[in-house]
Amino acid sequence: MKADIALETLKFIAHGVHPFSRQKMRKDHFFNEPEVLEAVNICINLVAQNLSKKTYLTQQDKMLINIVNGKARNHGFPWSNVDTKKLISEYIAGRAASTLSRELGRSRGAIVSHLELKGVTIR
Incomplete structure (x- = not known):
């Protein structure tokens, strides 16, 4: 770990x-x-x-x-191409933003914002 x-x-x-x-x-x-x-x-x-x-x-x-300090572990770090691809593909496949936020070390708000930035419709 x-x-x-x-x-x-x-x-x-x-x-x-x-x-x-x-x-x-x-x-x-x-x-x-x-x-x-x-x-x-x-x-x-x-x-x-x-x-x-x-x-x-x-x-x-x-x-x-x-x-x-109570923030997501990747707060303030740029998104990698690998994480962006994983986020988009898994969100489109039906995974919840809250689940992806835990896995990617981002806040739920960061997940939603990044999806919107990449043109993904939020459900």
């Missing part, structure tokens, strides 16, 4: 959201135990502190900063 996906998973858990289904977790779920939430938040803060000490940020570092 890449660090950006791992950190994104921790952020969802810290907010009481299942990292895969994106559904709110039950109050009695073990991830909502205070000790677990504290451990998750400590890990997130350690990553943030480590990144703040760097003088040169790699693309991976920038993705981690996006996640720490």
Whole structure:
């Protein structure tokens, strides 16, 4: 697992959201135990502190900063041709914008905007 996906998973858990289904977790779920939430938040803060000490940020570092700041991991990055083709073909095939946003590390708004920019009719 890449660090950006791992950190994104921790952020969802810290907010009481299942990292895969994106559904709110039950109050009695073990991830909502205070000790677990504290451990998750400590890990997130350690990553943030480590990144703040760097003088040169790699693309991976920038993705981690996006996640720490509550943004989609690819926020601010240009769209690759591969991601654009995948987005268009899978959206036309019926996949939901919200599903594609998770897979491509973009906000739902970025997905819709990019589709519109490329001339795809939004359903």
